[in-house]
Amino acid sequence: MKKLSVAHLLGIKYLQLEDLHLIFETATHFKEVINRPIKKVPSLRDITVANLFYENSTRTKLSFELAEKRLSADVINFSANQSSVSKGETLVDTVNNILALKVDMIVIRHPNPGAAHFLSKQVDSCIINAGDGTHEHPSQALLDAYSLIERLGDLQGKRIAIVGDVLHSRVALSNIYALKMLGADVKVCAPKSLLPKHIKSLGVTYSSDLMQVLNWCDAVNMLRVQNERMDLSYFPSDREYSQNFGLNYERLKKLRKEILVLHPGPINRGVEITSEVADSDQAIILDQVENGLAIRMAIIYLLGSQLNISE
Amino acid sequence: MAIKVLLSEKKVNIILRRLCHQLIERHLDFSNVVLIGLQPRGTNLLKQLLILLKKEGLNSIKFGKLDTTFFRDDFRRNHQPLNARTTEMNETVEGKNVVLIDDVLFTGRSIRAALTAIDTYGRPKSIELLVLVDRRFSRHLPIQPDYLGAQIDALQGDKVKVVWSKSPQKSIVYLEKNNE
Numbered sequence: 001m002k003k004l005s006v007a008h009l010l011g012i013k014y015l016q017l018e019d020l021h022l023i024f025e026t027a028t029h030f031k032e033v034i035n036r037p038i039k040k041v042p043s044l045r046d047i048t049v050a051n052l053f054y055e056n057s058t059r060t061k062l063s064f065e066l067a068e069k070r071l072s073a074d075v076i077n078f079s080a081n082q083s084s085v086s087k088g089e090t091l092v093d094t095v096n097n098i099l100a101l102k103v104d105m106i107v108i109r110h111p112n113p114g115a116a117h118f119l120s121k122q123v124d125s126c127i128i129n130a131g132d133g134t135h136e137h138p139s140q141a142l143l144d145a146y147s148l149i150e151r152l153g154d155l156q157g158k159r160i161a162i163v164g165d166v167l168h169s170r171v172a173l174s175n176i177y178a179l180k181m182l183g184a185d186v187k188v189c190a191p192k193s194l195l196p197k198h199i200k201s202l203g204v205t206y207s208s209d210l211m212q213v214l215n216w217c218d219a220v221n222m223l224r225v226q227n228e229r230m231d232l233s234y235f236p237s238d239r240e241y242s243q244n245f246g247l248n249y250e251r252l253k254k255l256r257k258e259i260l261v262l263h264p265g266p267i268n269r270g271v272e273i274t275s276e277v278a279d280s281d282q283a284i285i286l287d288q289v290e291n292g293l294a295i296r297m298a299i300i301y302l303l304g305s306q307l308n309i310s311e
Numbered sequence: 312m313a314i315k316v317l318l319s320e321k322k323v324n325i326i327l328r329r330l331c332h333q334l335i336e337r338h339l340d341f342s343n344v345v346l347i348g349l350q351p352r353g354t355n356l357l358k359q360l361l362i363l364l365k366k367e368g369l370n371s372i373k374f375g376k377l378d379t380t381f382f383r384d385d386f387r388r389n390h391q392p393l394n395a396r397t398t399e400m401n402e403t404v405e406g407k408n409v410v411l412i413d414d415v416l417f418t419g420r421s422i423r424a425a426l427t428a429i430d431t432y433g434r435p436k437s438i439e440l441l442v443l444v445d446r447r448f449s450r451h452l453p454i455q456p457d458y459l460g461a462q463i464d465a466l467q468g469d470k471v472k473v474v475w476s477k478s479p480q481k482s483i484v485y486l487e488k489n490n491e
Contacts, residue, residue, distance in 0.1 A: 003392045022394075029395040033381065036400075038431040041381035301381075305392035 004302050008120045008127040011136035012177035020181060024146050026298035027291070034070060034293055044073035044304050050103045052095070053130075054080040054110040059265055059289060060130050060139070064107050067296035071304070076103065091115065092122045099125055104307055105300070108132075126303050134168050139299060140264050141174030143292040145182060147284055148219055150291070151260055156183035161213045162204075163189040163245060164223030164272050167196055167234070171264045172223055176202050189213040191245065193234040210245055211254070219260035222247050222273045238271050249276040260284055317444070317463050317471065318484035326460040327482075330441060331363045333458050334410070341372045343436070344408045349425055350378040350396040353413035355475040356443055359482070360412065373407075375400040379424035405433030410458075414473045416442040419454035444471055444484055 002022050006014055033041055049068045053061055061077075068075045078098065085094060095106060105126045108116050113135035120127040131137040145155065152158050160179050166172045166188050179186050186204040188195065199206060207213050214220060225241065235241045247261065261273070261283040269275045277283060318326065338344045341364075348357030354376045364372055380395040411425050422440060429435060441458035446465055461484075465471055468489030475482045 002394055026395060029378070029381075029398065032398050033431070036431045037433055040431070042427070043381050043383075043386045046387070302392060305387060307387060308390065309387040 003306065007303070007306060008116070008129075009138055009299055009303060010116050010120060010127065010129050012138050012141050012174045012181070013136065015138075015181075017181050020142070020145070020178065023142055023295065023298050023302065024149065026302060027142075027146055027294040030070075030297040030301070031291070031294040034290075034297070040070050040072060042072045043301060044068070044071040046309070047071075047104045047304050047307065048074040048076065048102065049105045049107060049300070050076045050078060050098050051130075052078045052080075052098070052106060052108045052110075054085070054091075054108070054115075055131065057109055057130070059292070060109065060137075063289070063292045064128075064130060064139075064296050064300075067293055067300055070293070071297055071300055073105075073300070073304075076101075091119065095119060095123050095125070099123060105304065126307060128299060128303065131170055133170065134173075135170050136174045136177075137170040137264075138174050138178075139292070139296055140171050141178040142299070143288055143295040144171075144175055144221060144262055144264070145178045146295055147262065147288045147291045148179075148184075148260070149182075150287070151284060152218055154183075155179065157185065158183075158219070159185045159187070159217045161187050161189055161217035161220040162223065163210065163213065163220055163247070165194045165225045165234075166190045166199065166223065167194045168226040169223045171221075173202075175221060176204055180204075187213055187216060189245065191235050191241070210247075211251065214247075214251060214255055214259065217259055219262060220247065221262040221264070224264065224266065224268055225271055238268075242271050246270075246272055246274065247277050248274040249280070252277060252280070252282065258282060262288060264288070313488040315486045315488065316483055317486050318461055320476075320481050320483050322461075323443075323482045323484060326443065327359055327363055330443075330458055330460060331360060331367065334360070334364070334441070335367060335369070337439075338408065338410075341369055343406075344373065344410065345402045345404055345435075346372060346374040346410050346412060347377050347400075347404075347425075347429065348374070349411060349413045349421060350376055350380075350398070352415070352473065353411075355473070356414050356441075357412045359475065360441075373402040375402055377411075377425060377428055379421060379428045382424040382428040384420060384424065400432055403433055404429060404435045406436050409435040409438045410441055411438060412441045414442065415444045415446060415471050416440075416454070416456055417446045417449055417471075419450045419452035422454045423452050443473060446471060 005016050107128045107130050109130040113133035115132045116129035348354035376399040378396045378398045380393045439457040442456045443460035445462045470487040473484050
């Protein structure tokens with residue numbers, strides 16, 4: 001019987017290749033489950049999960065909550081802006097108070113990089129990172145890789161491009177870790193102002209020529225421009241960004257081959273990607289959302305199975 | 312580890328033929344029947360039965376493979392996680408007579424899980440159970456087979472294993488004694 005090598009999901013960096021394969025294999029079974037007339041299994045009926053969102057989220061929060069409910073877990077939700085955090089309570093105090101209610105698992109999104117890691121050292125609970133600032137977003141990378149494998153098969157030697165605001169993107173970092181682990185060639189494409197300094201140390205290549213990158217790749221992941229994390233101006237205007245780094249239908253049509261288009265959402269239509277492309281057959285954005293549910297069920301199921309009842 | 316053959320190849324072959332005829336006797340043309348093999352080992356028995364039923368001229372029997380891992384009651388009670396296997400349920404079970412097929416009936420807990428799992432695909436008209444081997448006096452739940460190959464007695468720690476060959480003539484059932 002296979003099990004994960006970790007007790008928490010803090011980032012792709014901490015996972016092994018076997019963990020990725022086990023999560024994908026389990027997700028395939030859950031994908032079949034969520035397409036049944038009754039989409040619920042009783043596995044986690046004696047587990048309570050708290051979703052702690054210190055940052056806004058739509059699809060990740062919905063996806064995690066639905067995954068927990070599909071597994072029959074009890075769910076409590078916490079949003080920082082409606083809580084005692086505004087009265088000055090610390091993260092560890094908040095979590096310990098929640099754990100005193102006999103909660104077994106914490107899903108946390110936090111604006112500070114390393115928040116999930118910090119929490120895993122401070123409290124006695126299973127932690128799932130649902131995005132920590134500009135650091136990692138492991139479940140998104142897993143669902144992106146899973147969606148790619150579904151369409152392209154084994155990613156060994158496949159060429160994947162990541163285009164856009166790499167500097168502020170936790171999706172980019174987690175994707176790079178996951179794709180490199182799976183043997184893919186990864187190229188990033190962004191304005192130099194939106195690239196981290198040591199990007200090449202991650203084993204990826206760089207180009208600022210979008211057409212050259214699109215012609216090179218089998219699939220492209222278009223990142224959102226994260227205006228909310230920008231404390232200064234990183235490019236002159238949305239229009240100029242869109243002209244140089246935006247994906248439109250004309251660009252797709254000029255390519256020598258058909259490529260897959262991914263986007264982690266939410267989309268800034270008309271900035272990094274046009275509506276025509278986002279709604280085209282080449283875009284697998286809605287596949288990503290469906291796979292996200294199966295992947296998150298797999299993550300929670302596999303981590304939950306390690307919370308042995310007899311211990 | 313001592314090994315004892317419980318059912319020889321010849322005996323398994325005779326039992327499989329009998330089970331086939333009992334199924335035909337009850338369901339005739341199988342028009343409203345779905346045979347469901349339980350993963351992992353019940354699917355092997357299903358495969359053998361389908362081969363024999365085909366020889367009887369029943370070519371279009373509806374069947375599926377069901378994995379019950381996510382419905383098991385020992386989640387978090389095992390030191391090893393429960394890894395799922397493939398489910399292939401392409402037939403609707405709503406209003407159908409379902410026959411669950413497994414190789415060995417032991418505690419009955421897998422069958423209980425299967426009864427819950429099958430409900431996620433719809434509400435069958437009836438559910439029956441076919442097993443090759445029934446380990447008597449070992450049930451944890453009030454579950455009994457409708458079609459039974461053979462009853463055997465084995466001690467708690469012993470293992471009853473079915474070795475399937477590609478042809479039914481070469482399959483055997485043996486007992487692995489626990490020497491501890």
